Amino acid sequence: xxxxxAWPIASLSIDRLVRLLHKMFEGRQSSTNSQQLWTVMYWLTxxxxxxxxxxxxxxxxxxxxxxxxxxxxxxLIMTPTDYRLAVLTFAAGSGLGFWLELWGTTRACWIYxxxxxxxxxxxxxxxxxxxxxxxxxxxINRLVMAHKPEARPTSHxxx
Numbered sequence: 001x002x003x004x005x006a007w008p009i010a011s012l013s014i015d016r017l018v019r020l021l022h023k024m025f026e027g028r029q030s031s032t033n034s035q036q037l038w039t040v041m042y043w044l045t046x047x048x049x050x051x052x053x054x055x056x057x058x059x060x061x062x063x064x065x066x067x068x069x070x071x072x073x074x075x076l077i078m079t080p081t082d083y084r085l086a087v088l089t090f091a092a093g094s095g096l097g098f099w100l101e102l103w104g105t106t107r108a109c110w111i112y113x114x115x116x117x118x119x120x121x122x123x124x125x126x127x128x129x130x131x132x133x134x135x136x137x138x139x140i141n142r143l144v145m146a147h148k149p150e151a152r153p154t155s156h157x158x159x
Contacts, residue, residue, distance in 0.1 A: 006100075010096060010100070011130075011133060013096055014089065014092045014093050014096055014130045017092035017095065017096065018085070018088050018089050018092045018134075021088045021091065021092060022085075022088060025084075025088070035083070035084075038083040038084040038087060039083045041083070041087050042080060042083040042086055042087050045087055045090060046077045046086075046090075047077075049073075049077075049090075049124050049127070049128060050073060050074070050077060052120065052121045052124060053069075053070070053073060053121060053125075053128075054070070055121075056114075056119065056121035056122075057069070057070065059113065072132070073128060076128075076131060076132055076135060081135065081138060085134070086131055086134075089127070089130050089131050089134045090124075090127035090128065090130065090131050091127065092127075092130060093126045093127035093128070093129060093130025093131065094123055094124050094126055094127030094130075096126060096130075097122070097123045097124070097125065097126020097127060097129075098118070098123045098126075100126065101118030101119075101122050101123050101126070102117065102118055104118070105117035105118045105122075
């Protein structure tokens, strides 16, 4: 339970890191070549992540929560919304995840079956979690905007 209070500050930190990365790559976002590069980076990054995930979770692949995690990650990967922001969010989450995992595993707060401090997959899982939280935020924002009274047509606009 002690880790739960760390989630909001981690989320805020990742958001700030994404904004910084976004500014660093700001001038390169409009060209078609740049968009193609982000698309290629997206598919390479997430294909490699999913492969590492399969390898890491293989000992528990017959468990329901493992199957649910694999399914959720596959769904998120196969339904991209913004290639660029997804890659930047994954990078920021993984970057922060490295330090969190290093701290936790070297102080024996948690230990993975691989005994690595930290395992690469656990670091990258923070990136995937950041992408999942970002995508959930996008979905919630769309739902809220769709149900705002000023977003709905009035009766005189319908007729």
